[in-house]
Amino acid sequence: MLLEVDDLEIRYGRVPAVRDVSFTVGEGEIVCFVGPNGAGKSTTMLAVAGVLHPAKGTIRFDTRPLAGNAIETIVANGIALVPEGRRIFGRMSVRENLAVASGLRGGLGRTGDTLDRVLGLFPILRERYQSPAGFLSSGEQQQLAIARALLTQPRLLVVDEPSLGLAPKYVELVFETFSRIRSEGVTLLIVEQSVRRALKFADRVYFLRSGRIVLEGSASTLAKRTDLEHIYFGEESRS
């Protein structure tokens, strides 16, 4: 198991946003988290990346616990998070955005191969290389955000809501790119709002609601169920 999370509890102040959450991500898998707004998906991802500290539970990456490691250490160990909202450095150019990310592995000079591959995945970035990142469209920004994360040469890429605010053609492109990324050996953990897309695309899916996992399973098995809507929005189901 590349990522093992056990009994995770994360609180905002005294309020638990995530409770009793346990899941795994195997090497080479694509795992999706689905659930309505406020379910705790982003919160969980932020904890995996080290931005939030869990009140309870353990997160193990490659069998080693994250336990309070600094964010940049977790990144150096191989987990890259593309957070919700893209968060590109709008006042810097595309090139500079990528340069910052490449610093971890030696800078744009040393990581030429990775840079080429990444630009190969997202050719539009090559075109916009010197533009201020703030001028890119949402779809282009999303590609930049993913490209940046890839430059840190992660083993696990965590993406939070990649399709949010994107035109359909970009969503297609982004998910296609995910497949290509996976084939290059990167494991993917993706937060999605669309159950349909998650089931079509992932190996395994976890349903999160009100901070708890209410359903999990392989995509193929879950796709056969007819009560997914209920699970997503309201009634409990334990399988």
Add this chain to the structure above:
Amino acid sequence: MSQIQLLADAVSLGSIYALVALGIGLIFGVMRMINFAHGDLIMLGAYALVVPTAADFAPPLIGAWPAVAMVAAIIAIVAFAAVLTERFAFRPLRRREVDGATLLISSFAISYLLQSIVLFVHTGRPKSVSIFPELMRQVELAGIRISLVDVVTVAATALLLLALGVFLRRARPGLEVRAAAEDFIMARLLGVKADRVIALAFALSGGLAGVVSLLYVSKTGVLDFQMGVPLAVAGFVGTVVGGMGSLLGAVLGGFALGVTSTLLQALLPETLQPSRDAFLYGLVILVLFFRPQGLFAPRATGERI
């Protein structure tokens, strides 16, 4: 006083305030903390010029060194002091993820501590010191007579701003500082080391403070353990007015404050002159009311205090 000298004074003071505001803006950019101790770092640099003594007259220490060595030493000392405050006071606080209010009070405590230490060593009596006396003479520039010290101040400021600009744009560490200033967590999510970036920001900020020490003491010739306070207040106000979170805004805000302050001095009637600072800061509070994001804030979205 000639119009030209007035203008020279204005631009000179504007430059000093711009440097101070920039130093404060750098730290605010990466840490979202107003470093109250910045003015006291300037004060520290000034006092480093003389022998630590409680006596009325303080013989020059580093102040007696040859020019280049003196400048290098003061800049290095203040930069080092700044990094020390980061390492021993602000970093432990960051580790505990304290909130903004606590950071603010801490920087105020550091400021008070630095003042108390200098007060302890040197006593509260102002001391005079003379460095670069050659700067006090007048020169003729394109047919106009102005003080050399003003020329040097403006030139030094321009050079520093240029150098810093290049560093931030081109050098990797500079890039990291900019990224951290824009979105600190995101920068860390890309592997940027928080401690390194913040230490660098403090070092740069300290270096700028060192330069201000030299320029300020060259012009005024007086040491006082509270001399950093009006400079710091000018710096904060310049930063806030210029637009917090923007380095360019800080520079412009500081500059505008210095220029306005000097010109106001000349325009105000005699009796009100000593209160010119009061007018100015009162004015500033008004500005903040109508344009809280600052006068020169960039149009970029998400720029909040």
Add this chain to the structure above:
Amino acid sequence: MIPRTMRPFFPALGLIAVLAAICAIVHLTGNGELEGILTEALIYIVMVVALSIFVSNSGVISFGHVTFALIGAYASAWQTCCSGIRGVFMPGLPEFLLHADVPVIPASVAAALIATAVAALAGLIIMRLSSVAASIALLSLLFVFKTIYENWSSMTAGQSSLVGLPLYVDLWAALGWVVVTIVAAQIYMSSAHGLRLRAAREDEVAARAAGIVVWRERLIAFVISAFFFAIGGILFGHFLGTLAVSIFWLNMTFLTLAMLVVGGLRSLTGAVVGTLAVAAIRGFLRALEQGFHIGGATLQVPQGMQEITLAVVLLLILVYRPQGIIGDRELGLAAAK
């Protein structure tokens, strides 16, 4: 513990009882010096509790409250000081003030109200700023008034000292105002306004969404806080008998802030406890600076150690216990919600 019906009166009642007891004990010892030290501590309690009315409830750090102590103290001096030679120190005073001899209590209330008016005006603008900008603006406010008062020689004796203020502040006068201030703080804290402001402190966005007009709530707390801080300044002036603009500057700002932080930024009990703790430390250090004779030897620290030590203490508290000695709790009540 405390019976339910008594809960609304806590922590005020508890704090007042404890302080009154301390005063009684000290008074009974007949030690004049000790009474003096306690009186000074009580004056600081007035200031720090006043400060906490604003800072604790709003979460905004104020570096400018000493402005109101300054304004208040001098306004009180204008009405009461220097019997007969007032015009010598402050020749610019208007006729009706030059010879006025206002009884001290109305004088102090009037003086505090003047400071409060300034607070209201400045607050109209400053309270609309974000917390950081507001903190800076408040420091600027202090700077502004310090500059004005230092140069307004005709009204304030400028940078010279003003002597001859009536020394009416003894242990009981101070305690009296402490009681009033603590009661006021308690009333505000328990009021709907206090509740709203604390909601905004926790989550400004949510508070706004709930219909709370944040700047107005801040302004209310600020104005009340300014009034009592001014009283503190007035008491200080009439305790010392001398005034100088330099008294109301960074030292006092640091001290009052340190007292609040050490005790606990968020609690009324903290304000009182912190003040007593810091006053005790100061007292101890002052004694050390003057020198202790133990056995045949003298234990003495050099002048200036007081400030350095206090700064270090504050930093240590900020790093190791930022919530202060008391944290969130209040005397007599269960742990905070």
